[in-house]
Amino acid sequence: MRFQTAFGFDMRFPRILSAAAQRKLKAHLQRGGLVAYPTESCYGLGCLPERPAALKRLIRLKKRPQYKGLIVIGDDTGRLLPLLETLPPERQAELAAIWPAPKTFLLRVRPSVSPLLRGKGRSKLAVRVPAHSGARRLCRMLDTPLVSTSCNRAGKRVCKTEREVRRQFGRQVWVVGGQIGKQKTPSQIIDGDTGLRLR
Numbered sequence: 001m002r003f004q005t006a007f008g009f010d011m012r013f014p015r016i017l018s019a020a021a022q023r024k025l026k027a028h029l030q031r032g033g034l035v036a037y038p039t040e041s042c043y044g045l046g047c048l049p050e051r052p053a054a055l056k057r058l059i060r061l062k063k064r065p066q067y068k069g070l071i072v073i074g075d076d077t078g079r080l081l082p083l084l085e086t087l088p089p090e091r092q093a094e095l096a097a098i099w100p101a102p103k104t105f106l107l108r109v110r111p112s113v114s115p116l117l118r119g120k121g122r123s124k125l126a127v128r129v130p131a132h133s134g135a136r137r138l139c140r141m142l143d144t145p146l147v148s149t150s151c152n153r154a155g156k157r158v159c160k161t162e163r164e165v166r167r168q169f170g171r172q173v174w175v176v177g178g179q180i181g182k183q184k185t186p187s188q189i190i191d192g193d194t195g196l197r198l199r
Contacts, residue, residue: 026142028174034058036151036165037176040102040132040183042158043151043165044073045173048144049083055116058147061172063154069119071104071126071187073148075139080127083113083145099129100136102187106198117147126189132181150186 032054047054074080077096085108109118109125118125151159159165162177189199
């Protein structure tokens with residue numbers, strides 16, 4: 001993709017994009033484009049979760065094994081529910097009480113969700129409402145959940161600044177600039193059924 005821009009997102013005081021900028025970014029994503037944006041501990045690399053062509057492009061760009069699943073983020077629990085098997089109201093309330101947080105839960109996914117997203121042969125999807133106001137606002141602004149994998153090629157250092165994103169990926173992704181959070185490590189990954197921490 002020959003597109004690159006930055007919007008000066010700030011984690012603490014994320015700016016609202018102009019209507020024109022929002023339309024351009026939405027169109028870029030609808031065409032299968034990729035976006036890089038700040039999250040809790042590093043830049044995330046994402047796309048629309050229901051676009052197989054975008055998922056394939058992201059996996060190729062990262063040189064990531066296809067059997068691995070991807071994380072999806074949303075601005076609230078409700079944004080993630082269409083991807084998941086029906087959750088009882090009490091479970092939804094539990095998650096709403098935990099999020100936003102750097103905690104990713106593996107929850108049972110709808111069969112219609114692409115194996116590229118959930119991982120080949122897997123019945124759960126990794127989801128999170130991030131503890132980063134800019135990332136949440138981006139989902140709210142775009143009115144969609146977003147894939148959120150670390151912004152780096154396999155074996156390379158994760159990108160923590162806009163400059164590092166541009167150095168690794170050039171014009172292949174649309175960059176939403178801003179500050180990452182203060183989290184030193186990636187989000188925890190917790191099995192939603194057993195409560196077992198996997199990362």
